[in-house]
Amino acid sequence: MSEALYAITLIWGIVFIYAVMATIDFGAGFWSMIYLNKNNTKATSIANRYLSPSWEVTNVFIVAIVVALFSFFPGATFTLGTVLLIPGSLIILFLAIRSAFLVFSHSATEKYKKILSIISGITGFLIPALLIAVLPITQGGFITPTEGAGQLDIGALFTSFNVYAYMAFAISSTLFLSSLLLADYSNVAGDSEAYTIYRRDAILVGPISLVMAALIVLTIRTEAQWLFENLLDYTPWLIGSVVTFFIGYIALFIPRKKGTGIPRLAMISVVIQYLLASYAYGSAHLPYIVYPDVTIETGFTNPATFRALIITYIVAFFILTPGFIYFWRLFLKDKRYLKQNES
Amino acid sequence: MDELVIARSLFGMTMGVHIIYATLGVGLPLMVLVAELMYQKTKDKDYAIMATRWTKGFAVLLGVAIPTGTIAGVQLSLLWPGFMEAVGRVIALPFQIEIYAFFLEALFMSIYVYASDRLSPIMRIVSVTLVAIGASASAILITNVHAFEGTPAGFDIVDGKFVNVDPWEAFFNPSFIVTAGHVTVSALMTGAFVIASIAAYKMIRLKKGNTREYKFHHKALMMGLAIGGIFSLLTSLNGHESAQQLHAYQPEKLAAAEGLFETQTHAPLAIGGFTDKEEREVKWAIEIPWALSYLADDSFETEVLGLEEFPEDEWPPLFVHTLFNSMVAIGSLLILLSIVGFVWYRVLKKGSFPRWLMWAFISAGPFSMLAIEFGWIFACTGRQPWVIYHVMKTEDAVTTSGNIGLLFVLFLIIYIILMISTVLVLRYYFKKNPVAREIDQ
Ligand code: HDD
Ligand code: HEM
Ligand code: HEM
Numbered sequence: 001m002s003e004a005l006y007a008i009t010l011i012w013g014i015v016f017i018y019a020v021m022a023t024i025d026f027g028a029g030f031w032s033m034i035y036l037n038k039n040n041t042k043a044t045s046i047a048n049r050y051l052s053p054s055w056e057v058t059n060v061f062i063v064a065i066v067v068a069l070f071s072f073f074p075g076a077t078f079t080l081g082t083v084l085l086i087p088g089s090l091i092i093l094f095l096a097i098r099s100a101f102l103v104f105s106h107s108a109t110e111k112y113k114k115i116l117s118i119i120s121g122i123t124g125f126l127i128p129a130l131l132i133a134v135l136p137i138t139q140g141g142f143i144t145p146t147e148g149a150g151q152l153d154i155g156a157l158f159t160s161f162n163v164y165a166y167m168a169f170a171i172s173s174t175l176f177l178s179s180l181l182l183a184d185y186s187n188v189a190g191d192s193e194a195y196t197i198y199r200r201d202a203i204l205v206g207p208i209s210l211v212m213a214a215l216i217v218l219t220i221r222t223e224a225q226w227l228f229e230n231l232l233d234y235t236p237w238l239i240g241s242v243v244t245f246f247i248g249y250i251a252l253f254i255p256r257k258k259g260t261g262i263p264r265l266a267m268i269s270v271v272i273q274y275l276l277a278s279y280a281y282g283s284a285h286l287p288y289i290v291y292p293d294v295t296i297e298t299g300f301t302n303p304a305t306f307r308a309l310i311i312t313y314i315v316a317f318f319i320l321t322p323g324f325i326y327f328w329r330l331f332l333k334d335k336r337y338l339k340q341n342e343s
Numbered sequence: 344m345d346e347l348v349i350a351r352s353l354f355g356m357t358m359g360v361h362i363i364y365a366t367l368g369v370g371l372p373l374m375v376l377v378a379e380l381m382y383q384k385t386k387d388k389d390y391a392i393m394a395t396r397w398t399k400g401f402a403v404l405l406g407v408a409i410p411t412g413t414i415a416g417v418q419l420s421l422l423w424p425g426f427m428e429a430v431g432r433v434i435a436l437p438f439q440i441e442i443y444a445f446f447l448e449a450l451f452m453s454i455y456v457y458a459s460d461r462l463s464p465i466m467r468i469v470s471v472t473l474v475a476i477g478a479s480a481s482a483i484l485i486t487n488v489h490a491f492e493g494t495p496a497g498f499d500i501v502d503g504k505f506v507n508v509d510p511w512e513a514f515f516n517p518s519f520i521v522t523a524g525h526v527t528v529s530a531l532m533t534g535a536f537v538i539a540s541i542a543a544y545k546m547i548r549l550k551k552g553n554t555r556e557y558k559f560h561h562k563a564l565m566m567g568l569a570i571g572g573i574f575s576l577l578t579s580l581n582g583h584e585s586a587q588q589l590h591a592y593q594p595e596k597l598a599a600a601e602g603l604f605e606t607q608t609h610a611p612l613a614i615g616g617f618t619d620k621e622e623r624e625v626k627w628a629i630e631i632p633w634a635l636s637y638l639a640d641d642s643f644e645t646e647v648l649g650l651e652e653f654p655e656d657e658w659p660p661l662f663v664h665t666l667f668n669s670m671v672a673i674g675s676l677l678i679l680l681s682i683v684g685f686v687w688y689r690v691l692k693k694g695s696f697p698r699w700l701m702w703a704f705i706s707a708g709p710f711s712m713l714a715i716e717f718g719w720i721f722a723c724t725g726r727q728p729w730v731i732y733h734v735m736k737t738e739d740a741v742t743t744s745g746n747i748g749l750l751f752v753l754f755l756i757i758y759i760i761l762m763i764s765t766v767l768v769l770r771y772y773f774k775k776n777p778v779a780r781e782i783d784q
Binding site: 053056060063067068073078079086089092096097107146152308312316324326330 | 399402403405406407409410411412413414416417418420421422423424425427428429430431432433435436438439440441442443445446447449450451452453454456457458461473505508509510511742743744746747750753754757760761764765768769771772
């Protein structure tokens with residue numbers, strides 16, 4: 001494997017982790033808003049208990065993606081930075097509102113708590129829709145060549161079916177993955193009422209997200225022919241992705257001693273579903289970072305910088321992993337935390 | 344207006360907002376750590392209460408520090424794609440390592456805040472220590488890039504391309520250690536003085552001198568003054584070294600900071616006044632003969648380069664003289680203030696402070712924050728027209744995509760909303776949970 005391929009694989013990994021963590025994070029904010037007024041359910045407090053300690057860690061991943069991109073592929077920075085000025089700025093604006101209001105809503109008066117949660121809930125599902133729009137932009141067709149790095153054709157972007165398919169997919173996936181995780185989380189917490197609610201939500205949005213994924217592939221065929229042809233080489237991965245979706249979905253209906261469904265199994269197979277699909281998408285996208293101008297080879301950094309970066313990754317992996325494990329044990333496994341009363 | 348000016352204003356505004364929260368993000372964890380340690384040592388519950396209250400405030404501030412920092416990080420690539428391309432090739436390491444510092448801080452911050460009831464005292468202290476280390480490390484690492492902009496190292500330029508890149512040499516560029524030190528100690532100083540300001544304000548409001556609550560604030564005030572005093576001293580010692588660095592590596596910045604036009608030995612130090620570009624002198628300044636030469640390199644014989652040595656279109660804006668003076672003045676006055684406070688309390692053994700001194704304490708926090716802002720604006724504008732000193736001009740790094748005016752307005756609105764709501768949320772929270780109630784529990 002070439003060094004550039006190692007680097008892009010690493011970035012793909014970070015993007016995947018962020019995609020899963022962020023959809024859950026944003027979705028949890030959304031659900032916490034939806035169930036805010038239903039005083040008789042604990043659905044909101046379950047969502048908040050996941051969200052409070054985790055949003056900050058999730059946020060670091062998006063910074064990690066940006067940093068990894070310009071460190072490993074400075075040649076792509078110029079083009080990406082220029083064409084993403086408007087969408088990128090909107091994303092960080094929404095992100096700022098959402099993070100700040102999420103934190104504020106924990107300390108505010110009852111009167112404002114509601115409005116703060118609503119604002120952070122709504123921005124929370126707009127952000128994934130905007131974030132995912134970066135993908136079709138890199139597929140080509142929306143950048144008008146100029147003497148510099150080109151100009152984003154916003155008009156074309158907002159009249160493209162492909163872009164809307166991506167956006168609908170991002171929103172439905174956000175709701176699907178987060179309701180699955182929260183179903184699992186409330187199951188571990190032994191809260192059968194919240195579990196029932198989140199299981200129902202997952203059952204509702206799951207098929208929508210699958211249909212949207214299919215729609216993306218169909219619209220890629222008309223709007224980014226080159227990518228579609230590459231994708232065909234990865235058909236087995238895509239089939240595997242659909243199969244794991246059904247395994248996960250069916251797992252929600254398996255009867256148990258108490259209640260129905262095995263949420264842990266559903267969660268894991270759906271994450272595998274996304275893993276397989278994004279592997280296929282990522283591989284098909286190569287060697288282009290931005291089609292057709294920037295490839296992983298033309299954008300790649302200096303070899304010396306690359307090696308120094310990799311060394312820091314390895315060292316950091318060993319230093320940070322115990323921290324992540326400790327974090328996981330305190331917030332995702334410790335029944336004392338999951339079961340405590342609303343705080 | 345010129346796109347370059349708007350882009351600079353937009354980025355400067357982002358940094359100007361971020362830096363307020365970021366500085367407190369570096370300064371407050373140290374205060375929390377000291378309070379935790381004092382609690383373990385004295386078993387005085389007041390210190391435990393301080394630690395939880397300051398942590399709460401810190402958590403709210405992080406709610407803005409993190410998104411504005413994320414904006415800063417992304418905006419760098421969006422507004423200065425030319426600069427970030429160079430950064431990616433040469434000085435990517437600090438950005439990358441900073442990510443690990445963010446993770447460290449984010450993980451242990453959540454652990455300290457949301458799991459504190461399940462942690463042993465040792466693990467609590469370990470967690471806050473890691474938060475403090477993470478916060479300082481992120482400040483030091485980002486400052487590393489800033490230092491590189493002033494004293495670039497670790498590469499050669501051949502035909503406009505970066506070759507012979509040595510990322511570690513770029514990392515340990517000549518001004519890194521001194522600059523990072525300055526940013527860190529000034530942030531620790533500011534965190535401590537902000538705590539002292541709040542405590543002094545509460546004491547003035549309470550008036551009566553012997554309640555439990557009054558004593559609580561008194562302890563916080565003393566802690567803030569002691570730590571603030573120590574770090575203000577370190578800040579100025581290290582600031583002196585920063586200035587010597589300028590003499591060695593960025594002489595035109597020092598010349599602009601001092602309003603020095605003529606190259607000379609036995610150069611005078613100009614305090615105050617305004618630099619007049621037409622008449623080539625600093626008007627209404629107090630001049631201390633020979634002092635600048637001595638400060639620049641520990642000898643009156645030192646030759647200090649004046650602005651005349653440099654082409655006029657490469658001069659930094661001359662108002663940086665005022666920024667530099669204000670920063671140094673604030674630093675010196677705050678050292679004086681700490682000494683007065685110490686002498687009053689420990690040497691003269693007076694039980695309480697007079698009202699004028701209390702008001703001076705209240706002003707300490709806002710003034711150190713101002714010094715931080717002045718320092719950054721001085722450091723960044725003083726480097727103009729270069730974004731990387733003598734390597735890349737700011738105008739060559741700026742984005743070509745236009746529409747920045749609209750973005751400026753959007754971000755301005757957001758920052759106003761964020762700053763106002765921070766104040767409202769903090770006020771509301773601490774009104775609802777007054778110290779008096781926590782002490783009585
Ligand atoms: C509480 C804040 C504070 C205080 C009291 C001071 N500074 Fe400062 N100063 C900073 C906060 C700061 C800063 C925000 O940390 C800067 C901006 C960028 C940097 O490197 O540090 C800075 C930059 C900075 C620079 C520019 C370095 C460069 O451009 O690379 C110099 C020469 C000094 N300072 C010197 C001093 C001196 C002689 C002080 C004497 C008392 C002083 N500072 C007090
Ligand atoms: C160009 C300059 C800067 C950029 C691009 C930048 C970027 C960032 C980013 C991306 C974050 C959010 C991290 C997260 O997601 O958790 C952040 C937070 C923070 N920054 Fe800045 N920053 C800059 C300057 C500074 C300076 C000068 C300081 C110190 C004085 C500082 C100290 C902090 C602190 C303490 C936090 C919050 C806590 C944390 O998560 O580490 N930053 N910054
Ligand atoms: C180390 C990270 C930093 C980098 C890479 C950086 C880079 C830049 C760049 C590219 C600009 C625009 C061009 C220019 O005017 O210089 C700028 C300006 C500016 N920066 Fe920095 N900067 C850093 C740290 C900071 C921090 C932490 C502050 C804190 C407030 C700051 C304050 C400013 C201000 C106020 C301006 C606008 C003033 C002007 O127009 O020059 N900088 N910086």
